[in-house]
Amino acid sequence: GAGVSQSPSNKVTEKGKDVELRCDPISGHTALYWYRQRLGQGLEFLIYFQGNSAPDKSGLPSDRFSAERTGESVSTLTIQRTQQEDSAVYLCASSLGERGGVGETQYFGPGTRLLVL
Amino acid sequence: AQKVTQAQTEISVVEKEDVTLDCVYETRDTTYYLFWYKQPPSGELVFLIRRNSFDEQNEISGRYSWNFQKSTSSFNFTITASQVVDSAVYFCALLTGANSKLTFGKGITLSVRP
Numbered sequence: 001g002a003g004v005s006q007s008p009s010n011k012v013t014e015k016g017k018d019v020e021l022r023c024d025p026i027s028g029h030t031a032l033y034w035y036r037q038r039l040g041q042g043l044e045f046l047i048y049f050q051g052n053s054a055p056d057k058s059g060l061p062s063d064r065f066s067a068e069r070t071g072e073s074v075s076t077l078t079i080q081r082t083q084q085e086d087s088a089v090y091l092c093a094s095s096l097g098e099r100g101g102v103g104e105t106q107y108f109g110p111g112t113r114l115l116v117l
Numbered sequence: 118a119q120k121v122t123q124a125q126t127e128i129s130v131v132e133k134e135d136v137t138l139d140c141v142y143e144t145r146d147t148t149y150y151l152f153w154y155k156q157p158p159s160g161e162l163v164f165l166i167r168r169n170s171f172d173e174q175n176e177i178s179g180r181y182s183w184n185f186q187k188s189t190s191s192f193n194f195t196i197t198a199s200q201v202v203d204s205a206v207y208f209c210a211l212l213t214g215a216n217s218k219l220t221f222g223k224g225i226t227l228s229v230r231p
Binding site: 105 | 148217
């Protein structure tokens with residue numbers, strides 16, 4: 001596609017429920033990133049995928065968070081047993097991945113606004 | 118560890134004024150990359166510029182200009198003759214040579230009043 005797309009754009013859930021957030025990177029981009037933006041804050045890195053390499057999960061805040069990627073395309077971020085502090089905008093980005101993503105410009109999607117009641 | 122500081126939190130100007138957004142970064146890496154992104158009310162982050170640590174040449178693009186100074190670890194962004202459409206949150210971000218995780222500042226909310 002022309003840009004990074006994410007779905008849903010908004011998600012309201014009840015505390016304790018599981019949610020899945022989807023990201024479609026720019027066609028041809030092999031590197032994919034997830035970030036979280038809490039209200040009034042900058043973005044926090046969550047996880048990074050590059051080709052077939054093991055993902056860098058160093059930013060995931062707890063074991064309730066996980067992510068998968070199918071080949072070099074769609075990625076799903078799953079949050080289990082959601083808590084109110086998980087309320088945030090979840091942003092996905094992609095880059096070419098020619099050098100493992102190092103130094104590359106990351107292009108962001110519109111984000112998914114998650115509200116946990 | 119990497120750190121990006123955007124000391125200004127909110128700036129309000131009247132249309133046609135010039136405005137400079139400050140960014141100070143910290144890293145021990147000699148190879149790194151600096152970025153500015155714009156986040157309008159719609160929420161999507163829009164890429165504005167990328168600079169690597171070996172290129173201190175400042176750049177002008179239309180009404181935008183960037184001043185990169187390694188001596189002061191700063192990468193400031195100036196909008197000349199601001200317009201209402203420039204109203205957004207502006208983020209400065211750092212990427213070091215060793216990894217692919219962007220480190221963001223907390224952002225500066227720019228309001229341009231007609």
